[in-house]
Amino acid sequence: MDLGTFETLLVEQDGDALVVTVNRPSAMNALAGQVIADLETLTLAVESQVGSDGRWPVKGIIVTGAGDKAFVAGADIVEMQSMSPDEGEAYSRRMQGVTERLEALPLPVIAAVNGFALGGGCELAMACDWIYASDNARFGQPEVSLGLVPGFGGSVRMARRVGAAMARELIFTGRMVKADEALRIGLVNRVYADPAALLEGAKATVAELATKSPVAVAACKALMSEVAPLPVPEGLDREAQAFRRAFETEDKVEGVRAFVAKEKPAFPGR
Structure with a gap:
């Protein structure tokens, strides 16, 4: 499945799975403008190649992050520092568009979260159909600590995952939760012992999906x-x-x- 090359993403077909890795480990895979642009291009390319006229080159997508520290640590705070209000809104709307396209793809999309998934990283994970996590995963919406609100869908999707009261607590306090608590409150579906087991678990689920219509x-x-x-x-x-x-x-x-x-x-x- 040829989707082109990307500056900030690694994209590989592994059997029936398309594995998409956000690849900015030096910045903990933060969602800089180029990452968002690459995610836009990728989702549009997948839309064009999957589902029509019986074409199903893959049966599921796995979204993960490079390195051992973060899935996606969040929005790119360095880039945001110089943004005007209008530029901030455009940044929000552009990434929201990516999350909407992920939700609309005719394929299951699994977030495989290793390390930190904070702010925009947690929001990217919640735009996937479900979340698997390694034991060292950490989730949170810490925007209030920066004088901000969630901008990539957290105020909408968190409540749908964990209920209104828990979502309010997490967003109002900016509290970070570990993988076991994320599992308990329904934010994630499964927790794996380590990153290797996490990725293999996600691939096994896609292999199971491949047996279905x-x-x-x-x-x-x-x-x-x-x-x-x-x-x-x-x-x-x-x-x-x-x-x-x-x-x-x-x-x-x-x-x-x-x-x-x-x-x-x-x-x-x-």
């Missing part, structure tokens, strides 16, 4: 995003409509045929 997985992702803000009756109506559309796919025909024949399905991805 990519069309159905993409439809589930879109459906769950669509129904999240809706009242239950409206959400159920959208679900029934999506269920009907699934009956129109070749993957549904193959999946049901294989189940009845007691065979492994060979999903065409259409």
Whole structure:
């Protein structure tokens, strides 16, 4: 899967997984403008190559950070120091756009967090479908310590992950939580002993996803995003409509045929 080259990202296809590594270890992988530009380019490239006409060169994306200290330590404070209010808003909106595109991709996106995921790093992780962490992972939204508010989606997504009261505590205090607490409050799905096990765990999940219908997985992702803000009756109506559309796919025909024949399905991805 050729997505081009990037100044601040390492992008590698590993079997059915696309592994995306934010690669600024000297700056703890902080989200400088160039990182955001590279993430924009990457998400647009993935959008153009995945899902249409049965093209599924990968079945999931793993987002991680280079080095042993940080997933992404946060926004680039050095760059922010000289920003005007208008430039600050543009910086916020640009990274928000990246997070929205990650959420809209027709693939599961897993954040594999090793080390610090603070501020913008925590917000990038929360824009992924779920988060796996190594035992040394640390999460937080410390913007109040800088006289700021979350700018890349933290005020929206944190409450949806951990509930309103816990989100308020974490954002108002800027408190950092360790991996075990992040697991307990529902911010992360699994905790692994070390970074190597973390990455292998994420890859194993993508391998499991690769046995499922990519069309159905993409439809589930879109459906769950669509129904999240809706009242239950409206959400159920959208679900029934999506269920009907699934009956129109070749993957549904193959999946049901294989189940009845007691065979492994060979999903065409259409």
